[in-house]
Amino acid sequence: MIEISGLRKTYRSRQRSVAAVDGVDLSVGEGEVYGVLGRSGAGKSTLLRCVNMLERPDAGTVTVGGVELTRLRRRELRLARHRIGMIHQHFALLSSRTVAGNVAFALEVTGVPRAERRARVAELLELVGLADRADAYPAQLSGGQKQRVGIARALAARPQVLLSDEATSALDPETTDSILRLLLDLNRRLGLTILLITHEMAVVKRICTSAAIMRDGRFVESGAVGDLLQRPGSELARDLFPLEGPTELPGATVVDVTVSGADADAPLIAELARRFDTDVRILGGAVETLAATRAGRWRLALPGGPDENSAALEFLRSRGAGVGVAS
Numbered sequence: 001m002i003e004i005s006g007l008r009k010t011y012r013s014r015q016r017s018v019a020a021v022d023g024v025d026l027s028v029g030e031g032e033v034y035g036v037l038g039r040s041g042a043g044k045s046t047l048l049r050c051v052n053m054l055e056r057p058d059a060g061t062v063t064v065g066g067v068e069l070t071r072l073r074r075r076e077l078r079l080a081r082h083r084i085g086m087i088h089q090h091f092a093l094l095s096s097r098t099v100a101g102n103v104a105f106a107l108e109v110t111g112v113p114r115a116e117r118r119a120r121v122a123e124l125l126e127l128v129g130l131a132d133r134a135d136a137y138p139a140q141l142s143g144g145q146k147q148r149v150g151i152a153r154a155l156a157a158r159p160q161v162l163l164s165d166e167a168t169s170a171l172d173p174e175t176t177d178s179i180l181r182l183l184l185d186l187n188r189r190l191g192l193t194i195l196l197i198t199h200e201m202a203v204v205k206r207i208c209t210s211a212a213i214m215r216d217g218r219f220v221e222s223g224a225v226g227d228l229l230q231r232p233g234s235e236l237a238r239d240l241f242p243l244e245g246p247t248e249l250p251g252a253t254v255v256d257v258t259v260s261g262a263d264a265d266a267p268l269i270a271e272l273a274r275r276f277d278t279d280v281r282i283l284g285g286a287v288e289t290l291a292a293t294r295a296g297r298w299r300l301a302l303p304g305g306p307d308e309n310s311a312a313l314e315f316l317r318s319r320g321a322g323v324g325v326a327s
């Protein structure tokens, strides 16, 4: 649904030049929720703004829903942009308009007739759970309610894609959770593809099917959450699903084992102990449900050195587990 290739954007001023996006490739499938994580200044906002061409990239291509936006002229781009909704950290609502007026505004600019507008606004407010606040003004709303208005407005033109720019960063944890639940619900009900940027791992954990870490304008790691978890040494896996316990034990091989999907609930460790008649110890671990994936991660200590345990490690791999030897 979103294909980005070789994307670059450099900001130049007399004193300095900053490569905010420095060669990013990204592919977001239809119906995916893709999270880009990174610290302040990593280039996340610039990347997102290049996706709907609020920012013109210097190089690379951006294709959304099969349309290559980087080739379009201004007028065509304006039309194509209607297929891409966007929500913002600070909501960006019009303070002089009511909730209904803010949502209607998005329809006015696309020339939707008045009667149709009214019905669509009612439908959208129902969708985001704000039907009873249609006549309120933004100043009378909580942060979570304001973001719901932002979401309704972003969905007005029935976009295929929603871009989310730190949409929950200004909200408390409980409200964050309710907004993330709404986004997940919209993703599932409408088949909406979501590309979000955030500095909060919890957001990725809660709703993303795929994720990337961005640093200095580049993706340092990316992939489906289930795959990342199984990738030995993955930074994202470590942060998404931390493992506790020592990484070294005298006389033992310490391994981190990750399984995802239905395998997460299989009695893998029991089978390992039985088959290889080994006194395997669990040093740390858990089974958790992330947005898209049920996953189990364990740090195990197997008696003996790596050579003595090679058959056991091979067995774990043959069962679809990601295996990283810690020591």
Ligand SMILES: Nc1ncnc2c1ncn2[C@@H]1O[C@H](COP(=O)(O)OP(=O)(O)OP(=O)(O)O)[C@@H](O)[C@H]1O
Pocket (backbone or CB within 6 Å): 011, 012, 018, 019, 020, 038, 039, 040, 041, 042, 043, 044, 045, 046, 047
């Ligand atoms: N309009 C601009 N002019 C000059 N430099 C800019 C501009 N916008 C962003 N930058 C610079 O580009 C780099 C990336 O900024 P960007 O806002 O994309 O990062 P970010 O990861 O979204 O950070 P934050 O979470 O703080 O918004 C930063 O060094 C920033 O100072």
